[in-house]
Amino acid sequence: MRKVAVLGIGQTKIAEHWEFSIRELAGEAVFRALEEASQPPIDGLFVGNMLSPLVEHQSSLGPLIADWIGLRHGEAVKVEAACASGAAAFRSALMAVASGQMEIAVAVGVEKMTDQHPRDVTFGLATAADADYELDQGVSFVGLNAMIMQRYLHTFGWQSSDLAAFSINAHQNALHNPYARLHMAITREDYERSHMVAAPIRLLDASPIGDGAAAVVLAPADRLPPGNRVLVTGSGAATDTIAVHSRRDPLFLQAAWRSARQAYQQAGRQPEDIDFFELHDAFSIMAALSLEAAGFAERGQGPRLALEGDIRPEGRIPICTRGGLKARGHPVGATGMYQIVEVVQQLRGECGPTQVPAARVGMAQNIGGSGATILTHILERD
Amino acid sequence: MEVPRHWRLKKQRYALVGEVCPHCEAKIFPPRDVCPECGGEAKTTFQFSGRGEVYSFTTIYNPPRGFEENVPYTVALVKLDEGPIVTAQLTDVDAEQVEIGMPVEMVTRRLRQDGDERGVIIYGYKFRPRSLAS
Numbered sequence: 329m330r331k332v333a334v335l336g337i338g339q340t341k342i343a344e345h346w347e348f349s350i351r352e353l354a355g356e357a358v359f360r361a362l363e364e365a366s367q368p369p370i371d372g373l374f375v376g377n378m379l380s381p382l383v384e385h386q387s388s389l390g391p392l393i394a395d396w397i398g399l400r401h402g403e404a405v406k407v408e409a410a411c412a413s414g415a416a417a418f419r420s421a422l423m424a425v426a427s428g429q430m431e432i433a434v435a436v437g438v439e440k441m442t443d444q445h446p447r448d449v450t451f452g453l454a455t456a457a458d459a460d461y462e463l464d465q466g467v468s469f470v471g472l473n474a475m476i477m478q479r480y481l482h483t484f485g486w487q488s489s490d491l492a493a494f495s496i497n498a499h500q501n502a503l504h505n506p507y508a509r510l511h512m513a514i515t516r517e518d519y520e521r522s523h524m525v526a527a528p529i530r531l532l533d534a535s536p537i538g539d540g541a542a543a544v545v546l547a548p549a550d551r552l553p554p555g556n557r558v559l560v561t562g563s564g565a566a567t568d569t570i571a572v573h574s575r576r577d578p579l580f581l582q583a584a585w586r587s588a589r590q591a592y593q594q595a596g597r598q599p600e601d602i603d604f605f606e607l608h609d610a611f612s613i614m615a616a617l618s619l620e621a622a623g624f625a626e627r628g629q630g631p632r633l634a635l636e637g638d639i640r641p642e643g644r645i646p647i648c649t650r651g652g653l654k655a656r657g658h659p660v661g662a663t664g665m666y667q668i669v670e671v672v673q674q675l676r677g678e679c680g681p682t683q684v685p686a687a688r689v690g691m692a693q694n695i696g697g698s699g700a701t702i703l704t705h706i707l708e709r710d
Numbered sequence: 711m712e713v714p715r716h717w718r719l720k721k722q723r724y725a726l727v728g729e730v731c732p733h734c735e736a737k738i739f740p741p742r743d744v745c746p747e748c749g750g751e752a753k754t755t756f757q758f759s760g761r762g763e764v765y766s767f768t769t770i771y772n773p774p775r776g777f778e779e780n781v782p783y784t785v786a787l788v789k790l791d792e793g794p795i796v797t798a799q800l801t802d803v804d805a806e807q808v809e810i811g812m813p814v815e816m817v818t819r820r821l822r823q824d825g826d827e828r829g830v831i832i833y834g835y836k837f838r839p840r841s842l843a844s
């Protein structure tokens with residue numbers, strides 16, 4: 329397999345983009361990435377997206393976006409893995425270039441969520457769960473995460489407000505990210521006052537939806553001179569049962585553990601080598617479970633890292649350095665690509681007040697469903 | 711709303727019919743034909759007792775489309791006496807009284823109505839509290 333480097337990145341602000349269609353959003357991110365990459369010829373396009381058939385009544389995003397960006401007749405396909413669609417599209421592009429099937433591949437994650445009534449979007453998101461045995465019982469996607477959180481608090485003896493530290497960190501970091509959905513610092517008191525969405529999950533445990541797109545151009549590493557390149561050194565993907573109730577242990581993200589192990593092995597790295605970690609805090613409980621499964625905390629001890637400040641940009645294992653899902657926003661199928669773009673920004677030293685000092689090795693982890701599909705990537709500056 | 715999809719699930723919805731693995735005797739619900747414990751083929755049907763306890767729960771205030779009429783309602787992960795966990799609504803109980811470990815039993819209730827779509831009313835399992843003596 330060939331070594332693969334990032335040639336360019338692009339992203340849009342996450343917002344209610346009523347004036348832009350799904351193809352315009354995706355195009356915006358891709359054009360920015362191609363401009364950074366000095367307009368190379370593209371061999372293929374991989375589009376990460378979850379909801380376009382349900383929310384936009386539009387399938388076939390591969391040719392839709394290829395046509396829009398001027399990649400006429402080129403290979404283009406959509407990759408769907410619920411909220412992990414973005415990282416799944418990235419991994420497809422990575423495999424295409426690493427294997428030699430393509431010289432230059434583009435991965436773009438895009439989601440358009442604000443055209444429909446929120447109840448229909450809630451329904452669309454819930455299709456990531458088991459339709460026969462979860463959704464038909466009336467549980468929402470938030471509800472599934474709430475049941476995981478409830479049991480977690482009970483088993484490990486935490487208060488729900490102990491998890492507020494994750495949201496506070498994310499909101500603080502997003503203040504310095506111009507692409508973030510929310511620019512609003514919050515306190516523990518704000519958290520405790522915010523309303524219940526599905527007990528014990530409060531509004532300030534949950535990430536906001538939005539419209540957005542993020543893109544990356546990948547090429548063989550040897551096209552660039554060594555030094556100052558951003559290389560993709562580890563990539564892992566794994567699955568678990570689609571339904572929470574069928575997991576051997578609903579409080580452990582088996583697919584996160586497995587995909588992280590795969591990425592660590594490929595990169596020749598260990599958790600101690602990771603300078604920062606863009607994880608999937610769709611709900612604050614997921615931040616705790618992700619830290620535990622990826623080897624940064626013992627089981628049940630994820631919240632301690634947040635409470636003791638270890639997750640801040642200057643801490644031992646900074647997370648959500650650009651705001652995370654919680655405050656940067658969670659345009660579901662695009663989220664995994666935002667994480668990759670943000671890792672690249674950190675490795676290039678472009679993150680201003682939330683820059684992680686001497687960032688050399690970064691990791692991103694994207695979760696689909698309530699833990700059914702999980703991808704972990706490690707990127708490094710050489 | 712798809713009628714055959716719900717018709718197909720009637721044994722599970724009305725009677726909690728799952729499977730038992732002929733190799734390792736693991737009880738399986740929902741049915742999945744490959745035993746999650748030993749990996750062997752498991753197609754022998756098995757009817758669960760419908761008794762279990764609350765493993766975890768939540769109260770839903772923002773429901774998915776189709777479940778608006780019962781808001782707020784409580785959904786639980788119920789650990790069945792035979793081992794598997796099932797996702798189901800709780801009924802005949804106030805949300806404030808629910809706690810982890812509470813003994814429950816299966817009852818058949820209306821899950822939802824599809825409104826103006828095709829007039830289908832979907833019934834299925836929910837769980838209600840049971841006294842430890844019963």
